[in-house]
Amino acid sequence: MTVAHIHEVLGRALEAQKERLLPCVHCGFCLPACPTYNRLGDEADSPRGRLHLMQAVVEGRLEPASEAFRTHIDRCLGCRACEPVCPSGVEYGTLLELARETATKAVPQGLLTRLLLTVLGTRLLRGPFFLIGRLLRITRLAALGAATLPSVGPFRAARLILAMLASTMPWRPTSSEEVVSEEMASQAHEVIRRSRVAVLLGCVQEGLFARINRATVRVLEANGYDVVVVEGQDCCGALHAHGGDLEGARMLARSNIKAFEVSEADLIAVNAAGCGATMKDYGTLLEGDPDFAQRAEKIASSVRDVSEMLASVGPRMGASTPCRIAYDHPCHLLHAQGVEQAPLRVLQAVPDAEVQVVAGAEECCGGAGIYSITHPELGGLIGGDKVSAVRACSADAVATPNPGCMMQIGAGLRLEGSEEGVVHPVELLDESYQRAGFYRAGGAE
Ligand code: SF4
Ligand code: SF4
Structure with missing residues (x-):
């Protein structure tokens, strides 16, 4: 050649x-x-x-x-x-x-990168991978492995992956058994019916953080959105696009466009910053496709981060949920989507949650998809600075609305033996709604 x-x-x-x-x-x-x-x-x-x-x-x-x-x-x-x-x-x-x-x-990428992209990018492999991940998490073998494996040679990546899996555990068990005041229960019936909304489930989000997807549906419904189930949706294509497989990303985008068109939803809610950024860019991704260019633009224009939807209506206040929260911006929400205040407004709807934005929150946590695994030195350096900034907040948990960031920061905290948990802002709002009894009264369970 x-x-x-x-x-x-x-x-x-x-x-x-x-x-x-x-x-x-x-x-x-x-x-x-x-x-x-x-x-x-x-x-x-x-x-x-x-x-x-x-x-x-x-x-x-x-x-x-x-x-x-x-x-x-x-x-x-x-x-x-x-x-x-x-x-x-x-x-x-x-x-x-x-x-x-x-x-x-x-030049094809290295073996580790190709392996990770294949596992996460192929539906057939993704299912068993997430199942193994959940088993390792539930049996606490992930936490044990992360705590005992040495941080050298081939063990380094394995230790980080196990720490990431361990950090997908819920921050704390939530309770729906809290006693509710009559006033709060009656408020649940006064919600104005809003737009018809579809929720992107995603691959990593549904595979390892299904509870956040369920919380997203409950919280949207508690705020009056009419949530519809969309069958046949797929991974958004973010990992493929970021990894250089644009054809793979386009294939997934076309599949999602068809699925979401059928739903006739007014808006598509996304609770993972990386997925939202990719879906909002579907128009660019498919601009050369005569059959899909316009359809991609239309779908992209209906995508919102879930925090944007909640902030736009002024989220309902939940019940008291005392905790100290350190908030960190995911890059693909702050820089790629320009969404800065909406997640903070979601957290403000949780009474008695003290929220502090992490120093340097606008800088990447070093997770960046699979970056921290494939670039352990530089990813570890950037991630280490983030973990230090989070720990300086002396919070009970760090809140960040992106699964990759949750796992990267969560793994960093865990490997340093730190006690802070990791939570999605919507998950915390959901907990405060459970305490308020909105779901029992409003039927959003
Ligand atoms: S900031 Fe300046 S140097 Fe950087 S990409 Fe924009 S125009 Fe180029
Ligand atoms: S690492 Fe630097 S060049 Fe790359 S996206 Fe971030 S700011 Fe831009």
């Missing part, structure tokens, strides 16, 4: 999108926002540096298979902290996915 042919075939994804590179004026405003640049101090590990590398591939000055291109593109967290600070509106997230596809087609 000649160099020209390599560029023609392998650089095609980026080449076709080269106009997306043009707005970059190389000002460097994005550099201080970038966790990898801040840790490594290398321009090639900054957003501007990576855009330079993409430009070089598009212009044929650099091979997609080159070490420089693959290494620095691979080292990007995909956190998109560089996007909101960019004065030129560079669509970095889209460009990164195209660059990853280009790099992956040039």
